[in-house]
Amino acid sequence: MAWTWFHRLGSPPHVYAIARRLTPWFGWAAAVAIVAGLYGGLLLAPPDYQQGDDFRIIYVHAPSAWMSLMVYTTMAVSAAVGLIWRMKVAHAFAASCAPIGASFTFAALVTGSLWGERMWGTYWEWDPRLTSELILLFLYLGYMGLRSAVGDIQRADRASAVLAVVGIVNVPIIHYSVLWWNSLHQAPSVMQLGRPTMPAAMLVPLLIMLLGFTLLFVALLLVRVRAEILDRERAASWVAEAVAS
Amino acid sequence: MSGFFEMGGYAAYVWPSYGLTLVVIVLNILGARRLLAKSREAARQRCAMRSER
Numbered sequence: 001m002a003w004t005w006f007h008r009l010g011s012p013p014h015v016y017a018i019a020r021r022l023t024p025w026f027g028w029a030a031a032v033a034i035v036a037g038l039y040g041g042l043l044l045a046p047p048d049y050q051q052g053d054d055f056r057i058i059y060v061h062a063p064s065a066w067m068s069l070m071v072y073t074t075m076a077v078s079a080a081v082g083l084i085w086r087m088k089v090a091h092a093f094a095a096s097c098a099p100i101g102a103s104f105t106f107a108a109l110v111t112g113s114l115w116g117e118r119m120w121g122t123y124w125e126w127d128p129r130l131t132s133e134l135i136l137l138f139l140y141l142g143y144m145g146l147r148s149a150v151g152d153i154q155r156a157d158r159a160s161a162v163l164a165v166v167g168i169v170n171v172p173i174i175h176y177s178v179l180w181w182n183s184l185h186q187a188p189s190v191m192q193l194g195r196p197t198m199p200a201a202m203l204v205p206l207l208i209m210l211l212g213f214t215l216l217f218v219a220l221l222l223v224r225v226r227a228e229i230l231d232r233e234r235a236a237s238w239v240a241e242a243v244a245s
Numbered sequence: 246m247s248g249f250f251e252m253g254g255y256a257a258y259v260w261p262s263y264g265l266t267l268v269v270i271v272l273n274i275l276g277a278r279r280l281l282a283k284s285r286e287a288a289r290q291r292c293a294m295r296s297e298r
Binding site for chain 1: 249252253254255258259261262263265266269270272273274276277278280281283284285287288289291292296
């Protein structure tokens with residue numbers, strides 16, 4: 001039956017077992033990619049002809065910013081699936097995303113601020129890109145605050161899912177802000193169809209860092225979702241076996 | 246090697262950026278592990294209470 005996979009994806013013990021098995025693979029792959037990306041970004045990439053070595057902030061700034069958007073999108077899609085199909089596991093995934101996304105949004109804002117100080121002469125400007133990214137941080141924090149304010153986990157899942165889904169409008173705003181408005185922030189240099197505007201020696205370490213952060217996100221998500229599943233499966237008989245040992 | 250740490254005069258911007266990102270990564274790893282350990286412990290206690298009844 002073609003829909004079997006969908007039902008298995010909705011089955012808490014199944015997802016718990018798969019998550020447990022996959023975590024080390026994603027975790028170690030992330031570690032290898034991040035170490036390789038750091039080596040390439042700090043030692044192999046040449047200094048930028050205009051920005052000198054300051055441009056190396058890109059290797060932590062761009063992956064953090066990518067995480068902030070990718071994690072939010074994952075959270076909103078999971079929340080929508082949870083709302084539409086009343087799938088507990090989907091809500092568990094959505095709830096697991098928020099702290100990860102919030103922390104990397106914070107990292108993107110601070111590293112961007114450090115970069116901006118030398119390049120633009122200011123740590124902060126109420127610029128479309130910076131402002132919409134700050135709103136993203138508040139969306140994450142609002143989502144987490146709402147969850148912790150609602151005691152009952154099922155009600156918290158539904159209420160926070162609505163917030164996550166509505167907040168998705170901010171994601172394209174952030175991405176296109178540098179094109180729609182006159183922004184201090186530079187236009188995208190990687191996610192451009194066809195022709196990235198960086199030489200390979202600079203671009204390859206960046207792509208490896210983006211991959212490494214994405215793998216790290218999956219590993220973190222797989223650990224957190226197991227906790228969220230256990231919290232939702234209070235009466236289930238499979239839990240006793242899963243937490244034994 | 247000292248040139249590497251000086252980052253062409255941008256050390257005060259580059260290294261704090263890398264440092265902060267590293268801290269965020271490490272806290273995420275520790276936080277996820279602690280969350281799972283807590284939930285497992287809570288589930289284990291619930292199971293133990295149920296089997297006593």
